[in-house]
Amino acid sequence: MTRTGVLELSLQQVSVPEPAADEVVVRVQAAPINPSDLGLLLGPVDPTNLTSSGSGDDVVIRGQVPEAILQAFAARIDQSMPVGNEGAGSVIKTGTSDAARALKGRLVAMIGGGMYATHRVIKASDCLPLPDNVTAAQGASCFVNPLTALGMVETMRREGHKGLVHTAAASNLGQMLNRICVKDGIPLVNIVRNAAQEALLRKLGAAHVIDSSAPGFMNDLSQAVHDTRATIAFDAIGGGTLASRILTAMEAAINRSAKVYSRYGSDTHKQVYIYGNLDLGQTVLARGIGMAWGIGGWLLFPFLQRIGATDAARLRQRVLDELTTTFASHYTKTVSLRGALAPENIRIYGKRATGEKYLIDPSKSD
Numbered sequence: 625m626t627r628t629g630v631l632e633l634s635l636q637q638v639s640v641p642e643p644a645a646d647e648v649v650v651r652v653q654a655a656p657i658n659p660s661d662l663g664l665l666l667g668p669v670d671p672t673n674l675t676s677s678g679s680g681d682d683v684v685i686r687g688q689v690p691e692a693i694l695q696a697f698a699a700r701i702d703q704s705m706p707v708g709n710e711g712a713g714s715v716i717k718t719g720t721s722d723a724a725r726a727l728k729g730r731l732v733a734m735i736g737g738g739m740y741a742t743h744r745v746i747k748a749s750d751c752l753p754l755p756d757n758v759t760a761a762q763g764a765s766c767f768v769n770p771l772t773a774l775g776m777v778e779t780m781r782r783e784g785h786k787g788l789v790h791t792a793a794a795s796n797l798g799q800m801l802n803r804i805c806v807k808d809g810i811p812l813v814n815i816v817r818n819a820a821q822e823a824l825l826r827k828l829g830a831a832h833v834i835d836s837s838a839p840g841f842m843n844d845l846s847q848a849v850h851d852t853r854a855t856i857a858f859d860a861i862g863g864g865t866l867a868s869r870i871l872t873a874m875e876a877a878i879n880r881s882a883k884v885y886s887r888y889g890s891d892t893h894k895q896v897y898i899y900g901n902l903d904l905g906q907t908v909l910a911r912g913i914g915m916a917w918g919i920g921g922w923l924l925f926p927f928l929q930r931i932g933a934t935d936a937a938r939l940r941q942r943v944l945d946e947l948t949t950t951f952a953s954h955y956t957k958t959v960s961l962r963g964a965l966a967p968e969n970i971r972i973y974g975k976r977a978t979g980e981k982y983l984i985d986p987s988k989s990d
Contacts, residue, residue, distance in 0.1 A: 625700045629689035631669050633965055635681050636704070640743045645719040648727050648748055653760035655711030655739040656953065657964070657973050657982045658768050659860075659900055665707045667700070668693055668904060671974025674967045685965050708739030708984070712754065712763040716743075724748040733763040740961060742986045752940065758947055761983060765796070765953040768924065770943040772899070773801040773951075775927045776858045777810060778939065782931075783895065787811030787854035789870055791861050792902060793833070794821035794978045796953050802830050803950045811852030815845070815866070821978060836866070842873060850877035857896045858922065863903030867896045871913040889914020897922035902976050956980050960988040 669687035718724040732751040754763040793814035805812035813832045822833045832848040878890040899922040928936045973982040
């Protein structure tokens, strides 16, 4: 990003360094474009207002960061930042440690950034060997979305809640969370944005699906929250009034069975965690929610650090065991590195729309 707020996206040729003792060289075969990747790739730039210059490997895409928020991105100015949280590929070279050598020739999933590349040098400990029946495309998304979905359920349990609410629930992550909750018997309220998404989740066995565009949304939400006793929510939207409306529905559901009136509202704690920014506007909170509530941010990697290595390994093992079932990902389109920089593709995946998940295959030719 330049000092004038111009964000530039381009491909760079770099040499592949020799791996250290505890590192491996992976030929990247698949890397998903997740919403968390888009936060770094595009930031606040409008994907519909991009310009393109050059061609082939020399193409440069430019977009303008709004001047009013440019100061918030001061740390990005004049910084070249590789993108791609996770991916999968084949280990073609290793360092000298036993852990690194054990991965030679294996297909592995990786976490650690910089995955939108033909090759990645990475620590052996950041690699997860994939089963023989799993492809690179299937394994490429085995960290961020699966562990986030499991992390939501783990957070719910650790904080003493009985059921949860999830927004943008028809997404790949939302479908995973629904499968987890169906399998584990956890009450889940899915909030979606249209009737087609509602039909999709109901087909997948979801018991409570609420369409936020429907006229009776608040009544339906309050009833679903009452039925599930949900008092925690994970919100992918961020901006607007949805978090507030969820808390309002929770408060109304709790007060249905209140024995004594209190002008302070119920004393049952209600929690909304914002984990995404599909709406970059302000989070607006209306005060009809009592006094026992909280709104906070939730991020995967700090959560994994908090629960410790043993419990984090337990969650990763479940992902591996159910990678092609509970945690299966679905992609709308597979593109090359060049294709990922095509404005017509950016305008689609940059919308962060449900059902428009892209996968990058660096070996793919245009």
